[in-house]
Amino acid sequence: MILHRQPPAHPGMSIADVDTPSLLLDLDAFERNLRQLPASLPSNRTRVRPHAKSHKCPQIALRQISAGAAGICCQKVSEAEAMAEGGVRDIHVANEIVGESKLAALAQLARDVRISVCADDARNVERLEAAAARADVSLSVFVELDLGTQRCGVTPGEPLLTLARKIAASPHLRFAGLQAYFGSAQHRRTVEERRSAAASTAQTANSARALLAAHGIACPLITGGGTGTYLFDVESGGLDEVQPGSYVLMDADYARNETTGGLRPFEQSLFVWTTLMSRPAPGFGAVDAGLKALSIDSGMPLVCGNPGVDYVRAADEHGVLRFTDPGCPLAVGDKIKLIPGHCDPTVNLHDWFVCCRNDRVEALWPITARGAIR
C-alpha cells in the first residue's frame, strides 16, 4: 500500500492533527475576501475576473464565479486546461502564448470553453489564426498594452492599430479589446504611488481606446489591474474589468502595502502549517517548512502568534527560526502557522488546501493547476 502521497489531513480532524508542512486555508477569512472584492467596487459596471494563478484550484475559481465573477484569468495554457477540467467555463489567458503545441492546446480548449488570450506580435497573431482555423474555433484576442514596464505589450500608436486590424481581419480571431496590467505597481507601498500608477494606466488605456475609435475600430473591453491597484484603476476610469488574484489568499508582501484612506485590507486566509523539529539552543530552532514548502522570493514568512520568533533563513527542507525571546515556550513537536512571503509560488508547491474553520478541518481542495507551468 502506497501511503506517501496521502493528503495531510481528512475532514473532521482537529488542525492540531494535520500533518506538516501543509497549506491551511482559513475558510472564514477566505469567504470574507470572496465577498469583499465585488462589494469594494463603487458600481457594478466594472466586471470582476480574478486571476487563478494565485490559487490554482478550480474549487476556489468556481466560488469566485458564484460570488459574481464573469470568469477567471490564467497565465498558462496548462493552467487553463486544469481549470476547464475542474468545471470553469470562461477563461482569459492574460498572457502571450507562443509555440505550436501550446497554440494547438489553446485552440482545442476553445472547443469546450470560452477562451481569450493576449497578443503583442504580428507573427504570433498569424500562428494563433492558423491554430484556430485547424481546430475550427474562434478565439478572442486582446492586444496587450505596454505601460512602460518593460515586459510585454505594444505601444499605443501605429503598432497597436496594425495589430488590432490584423486580428480583426483574421477569420478565426475576434478583436476583444485591450489588456492594461501594470504588474510592477501592485506592490508599491504607499497609496499615493499606486494611485498615480493607476492614473498613468488609465491615461494609456483611454488614449488607446480613443485612437482605435478614431480609426473606426470598436474596443469592446479593457481588462487589467491586480490586488494592489484595482480600486485605483476603477477610480481612474481606465478599466472595464479587473483581475486581482492574491486578494483571496494574501501574503506577507501584500500586507506591507499601506492601506490608509478608507481602504479595507483583505485578510490573510493562507498559512503554511509547520512543526518545530529542533531547538538545540534557546535562541535558535528549525521547522520542517523550507524551500520545498514555501517561497521566499518576496521575503521570509512571518511567524503567527509568537511575537518573539522570526523565520530568518530557508534551506531545502528546513526553516531556521531565531528566538529573540529565549523564554518562548515553543518545544520540539509544537506546530505553528506561517504567513508566506508570496502566495502564488507557495501554493504551487502543494497538492492540497486543507480548509479549516474554527480549528477543524472542513474540506480538502486539490490544487490541480499546481506545476502547470507550460
Ligand SMILES: *Cc1c(COP(=O)(O)O)cnc(C)c1O
Ligand atoms: C498576476 C497577475 C494578476 C493578479 O495579480 P495579484 O497581484 O495577484 O492580484 C492580474 N493580471 C495579470 C496579467 C497578472 O499577471
